[in-house]
Amino acid sequence: MSYFDAASAAPLHPVAREALLASLDEGWADPARPYREGRRARLLLDAAREAAAEAVGCRPDELVFTPSGTQAVHSAISGTLAARRRVGRRLVHSAVEHSAVLHAAAVHEAAGGSVSEVGVDRTGRVDAADFAAALASGTALAALQSANHEVGTEQPVAEAADACRAADVPLLVDAAQSLAWGPVGGAWSLLAGSAHKWGGPPGVGLLVVRKGTRFAPQGPLDERESGRVPGFENIPAVVAAAASLRAVQAEAAAEAVRLRGLVDRIRTRVAESVPDTEVVGDPVNRLPHLVTFSCLYVDGETLLHELDRAGFSVSSGSSCTSGTLTPSHVLRAMGVLSEGNVRVSLPAGTAEADVDRFLEVLPEAVRSVREKLGAPAAGSAPSPAAERVVDALGKRCPVPVIELAKVIGDVPVGATLTVLADDEAARLDIPAWCGMRGQEYVGERAAERGAAYVVRRLV
Amino acid sequence: MSYFDAASAAPLHPVAREALLASLDEGWADPARPYREGRRARLLLDAAREAAAEAVGCRPDELVFTPSGTQAVHSAISGTLAARRRVGRRLVHSAVEHSAVLHAAAVHEAAGGSVSEVGVDRTGRVDAADFAAALASGTALAALQSANHEVGTEQPVAEAADACRAADVPLLVDAAQSLAWGPVGGAWSLLAGSAHKWGGPPGVGLLVVRKGTRFAPQGPLDERESGRVPGFENIPAVVAAAASLRAVQAEAAAEAVRLRGLVDRIRTRVAESVPDTEVVGDPVNRLPHLVTFSCLYVDGETLLHELDRAGFSVSSGSSCTSGTLTPSHVLRAMGVLSEGNVRVSLPAGTAEADVDRFLEVLPEAVRSVREKLGAPAAGSAPSPAAERVVDALGKRCPVPVIELAKVIGDVPVGATLTVLADDEAARLDIPAWCGMRGQEYVGERAAERGAAYVVRRLV
Numbered sequence: 001m002s003y004f005d006a007a008s009a010a011p012l013h014p015v016a017r018e019a020l021l022a023s024l025d026e027g028w029a030d031p032a033r034p035y036r037e038g039r040r041a042r043l044l045l046d047a048a049r050e051a052a053a054e055a056v057g058c059r060p061d062e063l064v065f066t067p068s069g070t071q072a073v074h075s076a077i078s079g080t081l082a083a084r085r086r087v088g089r090r091l092v093h094s095a096v097e098h099s100a101v102l103h104a105a106a107v108h109e110a111a112g113g114s115v116s117e118v119g120v121d122r123t124g125r126v127d128a129a130d131f132a133a134a135l136a137s138g139t140a141l142a143a144l145q146s147a148n149h150e151v152g153t154e155q156p157v158a159e160a161a162d163a164c165r166a167a168d169v170p171l172l173v174d175a176a177q178s179l180a181w182g183p184v185g186g187a188w189s190l191l192a193g194s195a196h197k198w199g200g201p202p203g204v205g206l207l208v209v210r211k212g213t214r215f216a217p218q219g220p221l222d223e224r225e226s227g228r229v230p231g232f233e234n235i236p237a238v239v240a241a242a243a244s245l246r247a248v249q250a251e252a253a254a255e256a257v258r259l260r261g262l263v264d265r266i267r268t269r270v271a272e273s274v275p276d277t278e279v280v281g282d283p284v285n286r287l288p289h290l291v292t293f294s295c296l297y298v299d300g301e302t303l304l305h306e307l308d309r310a311g312f313s314v315s316s317g318s319s320c321t322s323g324t325l326t327p328s329h330v331l332r333a334m335g336v337l338s339e340g341n342v343r344v345s346l347p348a349g350t351a352e353a354d355v356d357r358f359l360e361v362l363p364e365a366v367r368s369v370r371e372k373l374g375a376p377a378a379g380s381a382p383s384p385a386a387e388r389v390v391d392a393l394g395k396r397c398p399v400p401v402i403e404l405a406k407v408i409g410d411v412p413v414g415a416t417l418t419v420l421a422d423d424e425a426a427r428l429d430i431p432a433w434c435g436m437r438g439q440e441y442v443g444e445r446a447a448e449r450g451a452a453y454v455v456r457r458l459v
Numbered sequence: 460m461s462y463f464d465a466a467s468a469a470p471l472h473p474v475a476r477e478a479l480l481a482s483l484d485e486g487w488a489d490p491a492r493p494y495r496e497g498r499r500a501r502l503l504l505d506a507a508r509e510a511a512a513e514a515v516g517c518r519p520d521e522l523v524f525t526p527s528g529t530q531a532v533h534s535a536i537s538g539t540l541a542a543r544r545r546v547g548r549r550l551v552h553s554a555v556e557h558s559a560v561l562h563a564a565a566v567h568e569a570a571g572g573s574v575s576e577v578g579v580d581r582t583g584r585v586d587a588a589d590f591a592a593a594l595a596s597g598t599a600l601a602a603l604q605s606a607n608h609e610v611g612t613e614q615p616v617a618e619a620a621d622a623c624r625a626a627d628v629p630l631l632v633d634a635a636q637s638l639a640w641g642p643v644g645g646a647w648s649l650l651a652g653s654a655h656k657w658g659g660p661p662g663v664g665l666l667v668v669r670k671g672t673r674f675a676p677q678g679p680l681d682e683r684e685s686g687r688v689p690g691f692e693n694i695p696a697v698v699a700a701a702a703s704l705r706a707v708q709a710e711a712a713a714e715a716v717r718l719r720g721l722v723d724r725i726r727t728r729v730a731e732s733v734p735d736t737e738v739v740g741d742p743v744n745r746l747p748h749l750v751t752f753s754c755l756y757v758d759g760e761t762l763l764h765e766l767d768r769a770g771f772s773v774s775s776g777s778s779c780t781s782g783t784l785t786p787s788h789v790l791r792a793m794g795v796l797s798e799g800n801v802r803v804s805l806p807a808g809t810a811e812a813d814v815d816r817f818l819e820v821l822p823e824a825v826r827s828v829r830e831k832l833g834a835p836a837a838g839s840a841p842s843p844a845a846e847r848v849v850d851a852l853g854k855r856c857p858v859p860v861i862e863l864a865k866v867i868g869d870v871p872v873g874a875t876l877t878v879l880a881d882d883e884a885a886r887l888d889i890p891a892w893c894g895m896r897g898q899e900y901v902g903e904r905a906a907e908r909g910a911a912y913v914v915r916r917l918v
Contacts, residue, residue, distance in 0.1 A: 033774060069691070106679065205690070219566065237660075313496055
């Protein structure tokens, strides 16, 4: 079995396990109590806070532990927006933030606030100048992830932080994906992290609010964690989280080089050995352990199932795996192919041999899914029956694109073909297919059902 | 060392430890993912939910795991008040609920809702008829704890639930203190619990919303835990929490009898061996493991320190230990003495010998604190200098009562004495002292600073 989904959750680091076991016996009491067991718990909590603060690059009194990275993000956003309400009610964030940011933004919008989304390029990267331009007057908070969770692209956090400072707007950095690799540089104001992403236990997030940042925790009062996180402290898990963060950061420099090599191998070999595949995300400025690609004519769910049977655990941003019928908002914002999407994120310590085995298994897995779906083989002859309109209504991703590919060869060069489709992924995947195939995507028209996508054959 | 503060946090039960260790290796992955590790995590989570639901007495799909009992209470209250907003904006709760309820009520009030507090008798018990009478039209939610966390008194939950049902109002039961001893009977609608109170790990609470109860989770969307709890599931801790709940409930019947015997011994012996002490809370209808008493002329903080030095960890609701300068809201609502307050809550498995040693140590600890504070010895002669006004302004609990006791003997029987005090605890402790001493508490007058408390000597 090879687990290649570290970006969802990393297996527990041995240091985390050891620290957790040790503190189960020492850290269960209430750290607010004045007796022996309480004082012991308090010492553990204080030491964990100092260790985590050092790893993050902040003061211990700027850092609180939350029950999850999600709650850290929610609380960072609600607490800053409330404290800066008089400045304005505008929240700025990139289009590729984690859903925790998007959901908190939706609550803000529902309550009468305004939200500005800053788009990304085809690599998933925000342009720092675009981000700076979005910081209009009345902006209470801006949010930018350190690196994207689906495609690994690093964001220009330091430049964004400078722009925020110049505009007198606090910047929240969602560092969930990158903290294992080191602290986030730059003059950010708030930062959120999640321990189970770096090999710490589940149940621990962290929220940093730098001194001088106005912050008003929302929800019922609670005296714990500087009044910022209600509920009894989870000290054994917090100790384990802090210990493992230090441990993974100490190993990060060497492990990053090694995993970057393996990921480069995947990037190259997938492009070579799997036809009609697009590797997405920035090829250089990216997380060292993560690579994402999309395969034409492939249903993401079936491919994940094939790979699982072959012993590989990966994830996907394809709509056919999410249950929502819409492809990942990250792939949408990038404007890249979403069908047959696979995210590989290697946990620290991944063996080279496992990656090589994955690269052996993948081409056949993709081929067999395509065969099941009746996708056109690479370079195959066009189907005999030519139709200027392809009716793919009611067909789910990736079937509309498969139907398109089957008949394009029968369309005279220069003529157009219309695809009727009501699957949301078609809006992303038909233009992406055109880009990959050198055909022209003319545009979309309203239709009685779904939409009509017009393609002109160029080659 | 004897840890007698199980009501704050219980040490980890061996079953919890074992389950936690086992599930650290099996339960770290994302249970929403379709691959092997995700499916294994999902199985563990489902099994934990079934076990917890059985122990609580509900359906598995009515129960979600939260990061703490506090968050379960907060979310129960905000979710029900929001869903029933059209019915009304009134929240009813007893005066002795946990601060998690009071703080959520304060948020509701600040947002324009109304809150009705139902008082308790001197044992800390709500009268079911009073509770029913408070359920006026427009009541969106009522909250009643199963048993009080400071004095152990059980509340009439089943009767309150019947009254709520008749009034078509959902009842939230905070069962944090009682779940270890068994499920809560009655037709309640919502229930909250906290694993670290029953020997489970910290980081796990549970929230039950019975079918048919209108509930609208507040805050940002999140698909986990039926959309009721944002953030990555803490599966190893949840598994440990469920396993230990079943284990402690299986041992509960026998252990309750044993601990009830030890607590009865404390109740009797404290009253006999420590002069000027009031044992508070219902003597019969109470948690089996918890007893609370208050000692006249004693500073709670110093007494806790003395007991800690002697190897006993207990807690206190005296103002002098809370850092807030106001005594526990529970003792205030009961109208009992708050000074020198000690709560003893025995963890399962407490040895009889440790209780006996506590009973040996306690009288001397109380005596030495009184001596340090210059308290009048039991039956001592009155001090020579009689004053009709005692100026205790600026003096902290228990000094105002000590000063009162020193001079009362010089006041002619039938005459009054006025105590000037600005410590909030005096408002509770001077009337309580009068009750214990057979003197008449005449009442309170406004004063230039603090208040003037008038006492008439009767004996």
